[in-house]
Amino acid sequence: MHRTGPIVELVSTISDAAETIQQLDTSQLVKHLVAAIGADSVKSGRLDQHLYAKDASVLRGTSSVVTLPRCTADVQAIVRTCTANGFSFVARGSGTGLAGGAVPLDNAVIIATARMNAVEEVDVENGFAWVQPGVLNLDLSRALLPYGRHFAPDPSSQQACSIGGNVANNSGGPHCLAYGVTSAHVLAIEVVMADGETVMLGGLDAEPSGYDLRGLFVGSEGTLGVATRIAVRLTPNPPIVKTLLLDFVQPNDGAATVSSIIAAGVVPAALEMMDQRAVEVVEAFANAGYPTDAGAVLLVELDGMADGVAADVETVRRVAHANSVRSVRVAADDAERDLLWKGRRNAFGAVARLKPDYYLHDTVVPRTKLQEVLEKVYEIADRYELLAVNVFHAGDGNLHPILAYDSREPGVMDRVHAAGAEIVKASLDAGGVLSGEHGIGLEKRDYMPLMFTSADLAEQDRVRSVFDPADSANPMKVIPSGSRCGDFAGHTGSGHTIPEGAWV
Amino acid sequence: MTAVEHESVVAAFAEEIGRSDPVAVVGAKTQWLVGGEPAEGVRLVRAPAGIISYEPAEMTVKVRAGTTIGSLNEELGQHRQMVPFDVDDRSATVGGVLSVGRSGIRRRRYGHIRDFVLQATYVNAVGDVISAGGPTVKNVSGYDLCRLMVGSLGTLGLIAEVVLRCVPVPTASRWFTYDGDPRNLDASLFQASSILWNGDTTWVLLEGHEADVESQAGKCGLQPTEGAPLVPKHGRLSKRPSDLYGLTGDFLAEIGVGVVHVGVGHLETSGAVEQTGARHLHRAVKERMDPKNRLNPGRCPIL
Ligand SMILES: Cc1cc2nc3c(=O)[nH]c(=O)nc-3n(C[C@H](O)[C@H](O)[C@H](O)COP(=O)(O)OP(=O)(O)OC[C@H]3O[C@@H](n4cnc5c(N)ncnc54)[C@H](O)[C@@H]3O)c2cc1C
Numbered sequence: 096m097h098r099t100g101p102i103v104e105l106v107s108t109i110s111d112a113a114e115t116i117q118q119l120d121t122s123q124l125v126k127h128l129v130a131a132i133g134a135d136s137v138k139s140g141r142l143d144q145h146l147y148a149k150d151a152s153v154l155r156g157t158s159s160v161v162t163l164p165r166c167t168a169d170v171q172a173i174v175r176t177c178t179a180n181g182f183s184f185v186a187r188g189s190g191t192g193l194a195g196g197a198v199p200l201d202n203a204v205i206i207a208t209a210r211m212n213a214v215e216e217v218d219v220e221n222g223f224a225w226v227q228p229g230v231l232n233l234d235l236s237r238a239l240l241p242y243g244r245h246f247a248p249d250p251s252s253q254q255a256c257s258i259g260g261n262v263a264n265n266s267g268g269p270h271c272l273a274y275g276v277t278s279a280h281v282l283a284i285e286v287v288m289a290d291g292e293t294v295m296l297g298g299l300d301a302e303p304s305g306y307d308l309r310g311l312f313v314g315s316e317g318t319l320g321v322a323t324r325i326a327v328r329l330t331p332n333p334p335i336v337k338t339l340l341l342d343f344v345q346p347n348d349g350a351a352t353v354s355s356i357i358a359a360g361v362v363p364a365a366l367e368m369m370d371q372r373a374v375e376v377v378e379a380f381a382n383a384g385y386p387t388d389a390g391a392v393l394l395v396e397l398d399g400m401a402d403g404v405a406a407d408v409e410t411v412r413r414v415a416h417a418n419s420v421r422s423v424r425v426a427a428d429d430a431e432r433d434l435l436w437k438g439r440r441n442a443f444g445a446v447a448r449l450k451p452d453y454y455l456h457d458t459v460v461p462r463t464k465l466q467e468v469l470e471k472v473y474e475i476a477d478r479y480e481l482l483a484v485n486v487f488h489a490g491d492g493n494l495h496p497i498l499a500y501d502s503r504e505p506g507v508m509d510r511v512h513a514a515g516a517e518i519v520k521a522s523l524d525a526g527g528v529l530s531g532e533h534g535i536g537l538e539k540r541d542y543m544p545l546m547f548t549s550a551d552l553a554e555q556d557r558v559r560s561v562f563d564p565a566d567s568a569n570p571m572k573v574i575p576s577g578s579r580c581g582d583f584a585g586h587t588g589s590g591h592t593i594p595e596g597a598w599v
Numbered sequence: 600m601t602a603v604e605h606e607s608v609v610a611a612f613a614e615e616i617g618r619s620d621p622v623a624v625v626g627a628k629t630q631w632l633v634g635g636e637p638a639e640g641v642r643l644v645r646a647p648a649g650i651i652s653y654e655p656a657e658m659t660v661k662v663r664a665g666t667t668i669g670s671l672n673e674e675l676g677q678h679r680q681m682v683p684f685d686v687d688d689r690s691a692t693v694g695g696v697l698s699v700g701r702s703g704i705r706r707r708r709y710g711h712i713r714d715f716v717l718q719a720t721y722v723n724a725v726g727d728v729i730s731a732g733g734p735t736v737k738n739v740s741g742y743d744l745c746r747l748m749v750g751s752l753g754t755l756g757l758i759a760e761v762v763l764r765c766v767p768v769p770t771a772s773r774w775f776t777y778d779g780d781p782r783n784l785d786a787s788l789f790q791a792s793s794i795l796w797n798g799d800t801t802w803v804l805l806e807g808h809e810a811d812v813e814s815q816a817g818k819c820g821l822q823p824t825e826g827a828p829l830v831p832k833h834g835r836l837s838k839r840p841s842d843l844y845g846l847t848g849d850f851l852a853e854i855g856v857g858v859v860h861v862g863v864g865h866l867e868t869s870g871a872v873e874q875t876g877a878r879h880l881h882r883a884v885k886e887r888m889d890p891k892n893r894l895n896p897g898r899c900p901i902l
Pocket residue numbers: 150151185186187188189190191192193195196197208228249250251252255256257258259260261262263264265266267268269316317318320321322323443444532533536569
């Protein structure tokens with residue numbers, strides 16, 4: 096497609112001349128898009144191009160035109176216009192992604208779903224709701240509240256992130272420990288494919304025929320098409336919820352408690368850990384009564400029926416005491432519980448008290464290796480003179496090391512990236528994986544060979560190419576460019592413009 | 600066995616599968632006819648068996664595809680863990696159950712069996728060993744090809760081994776019957792493991808803490824009973840939960856899930872609904888991944 100076309104090559108070689116040509120070409124594209132979906136849904140000003148050129152990562156790309164579709168037909172029209180004019184496209188929810196998934200490369204057209212934000216139908220008996228992709232995660236659970244149901248995946252960014260983004264990234268959240276990540280909560284997806292056709296993946300009956308293309312689409316980071324309607328599974332709200340705050344002097348006692356709770360046969364609804372620095376900044380922000388002198392705290396949530404929850408609370412207490420817990424606080428009411436969670440959910444923002452900028456990592460290690468890898472993280476951060484803060488989904492071994500820094504320091508980004516690379520490698524060495532929930536996107540694309548063989552990657556790309564043979568849906572993400580097999584026509588792998596800050 | 604020896608088991612399986620002639624994989628033949636019998640004369644292979652590693656504190660197990668569900672759950676049971684793959688015949692194999700992709704009667708509580716697969720290692724149509732997913736309980740690295748394998752009837756790749764997520768064995772597990780409308784239970788029971796209805800009687804499986812099981816049963820007027828009802832085996836329908844109440848004849852419906860097990864003589868015998876407008880895509884996936892149609896020829900998971 097256009098990635099190997101003359102325009103792109105010009106852009107990457109003689110930038111000034113390319114600018115003029117690109118400008119011309121974009122104006123044609125804008126004209127076609129305006130004709131297709133109306134002027135108020137097409138934005139091509141410099142400010143819009145700038146705003147939509149990045150997500151919540153440090154990566155920045157270049158967008159050409161930003162579109163704001165209102166319905167599936169709009170998305171189809173946009174996609175068709177893009178392909179007819181040799182442009183690729185990038186679906187975008189709220190731009191809270193941390194792996195550069197929504198960062199446009201090669202002047203891709205942005206398809207922002209913000210206006211497609213209706214909860215179309217709630218069907219309690221059949222346990223689903225049809226939602227448009229731009230519905231925000233927390234808005235969905237609020238809409239389901241009157242029915243005594245919720246959408247289980249609850250990323251810490253839930254006030255801002257969209258269901259479309261959740262589906263594309265197979266997002267998780269604190270409560271995914273017991274309830275499972277997004278894939279387990281999506282029944283069907285209406286997708287506009289790269290050729291502009293609409294298909295339904297999955298279905299509302301118990302066992303839809305065919306391959307589980309729904310499961311393949313979830314987590315595909317916008318590279319298989321644009322999700323335009325999603326049937327999410329409804330989860331009944333648990334009758335009883337207990338939230339415990341465990342306070343440890345020694346961080347390793349906290350980590351040992353995590354795997355001991357699981358080994359004791361209790362799978363909490365959520366099991367989160369914060370290290371000392373995290374507790375300090377969170378408490379300064381939330382005033383929730385977190386013990387600021389603790390070496391580590393665990394936030395444990397147990398839910399279900401009354402007696403089972405009571406028994407689990409006792410098991411957690413027993414395990415924690417066996418691991419030298421200093422105190423166990425059980426939230427007395429919803430207000431106290433909300434306060435504790437408010438601290439946890441705003442932990443990333445609260446890091447701003449330490450340094451103006453932060454880089455949030457995401458890897459998974461076996462739960463039994465948590466302490467070992469955490470120590471490694473501190474050692475790496477020290478060596479690169481960065482501040483490491485850890486607040487993460489400990490129950491499933493999902494580390495979120497935060498490297499806090501000040502971007503005004505010269506050369507600091509090089510240190511941040513080098514430290515990040517070492518953290519990723521340390522996680523893999525411990526038997527872990529590249530990403531637990533933020534995705535591969537651009538950020539970790541070129542680390543994929545650390546986890547997969549070339550045959551594995553060729554297989555992934557083979558499947559991807561069935562959906563998008565011309566590589567126009569969010570191109571150059573997830574799979575490193577060298578993974579193409581000989582049998583894929585049209586991919587020369589040249590003409591890529593990799594944005595600054597990408598780990599290549 | 601060392602890691603190298605483990606790899607050689609997979610390599611030997613790949614070798615046996617080869618790179619060109621038609622081949623089908625056989626497990627315990629407990630669901631052999633689902634999706635059609637393999638073409639006549641096709642060479643049969645068996646996946647290797649055995650548990651490779653089990654980490655109770657991780658609640659994960661790495662197991663070869665030819666391992667029986669019975670022996671797997673026996674091992675996990677020693678640590679009060681299990682994989683809720685409810686099969687009628689304990690000799691069914693892990694690979695077979697996943698390739699067919701039908702969840703057991705406790706899906707209402709534990710979810711679809713596909714959500715238990717963390718990593719899958721399989722041999723593809725050209726004989727390459729492919730690994731997808733990851734060994735940890737959470738992972739979003741790359742495309743989720745594991746999901747694609749579940750329910751594919753071995754038409755995209757032959758599974759050699761998988762890493763599965765386990766769950767704790769509930770402390771109490773008890774069957775009850777109920778005379779009223781099953782819809783009442785669907786609404787009022789929290790996380791019932793199974794609600795089965797034959798148009799007349801409702802069977803309910805409650806699992807969890809002893810006292811919760813008792814109090815839920817008491818509250819809803821459930822009567823204790825011996826165990827699960829006999830599940831008709833002749834056919835299997837796929838419906839929406841709300842579409843179960845007009846059923847007649849010999850059937851047992853999974854309330855809240857939509858799977859219907861039907862007996863001989865039932866008017867409908869299969870009823871899976873197409874993923875609308877996506878048939879060409881399913882075909883294209885198959886053609887791309889197995890262009891010569893050599894993996895389990897004759898079987899077809901597509902309507
Ligand atoms: C402070 C903070 C905390 C976070 N906490 C968590 C957490 O706890 N758990 C977690 O999993 N993530 C977390 N995230 C990451 C992020 O919020 C999630 O990945 C989220 O799901 C992204 O949603 P979005 O709407 O912002 O998507 P975007 O960033 O806009 O897009 C993400 C990807 O989805 C694709 N996409 C978006 N919409 C569609 C669509 N309709 N069809 C196809 N593809 C689409 C994009 O192309 C891109 O590849 C956090 C982020 C921040 C900033």
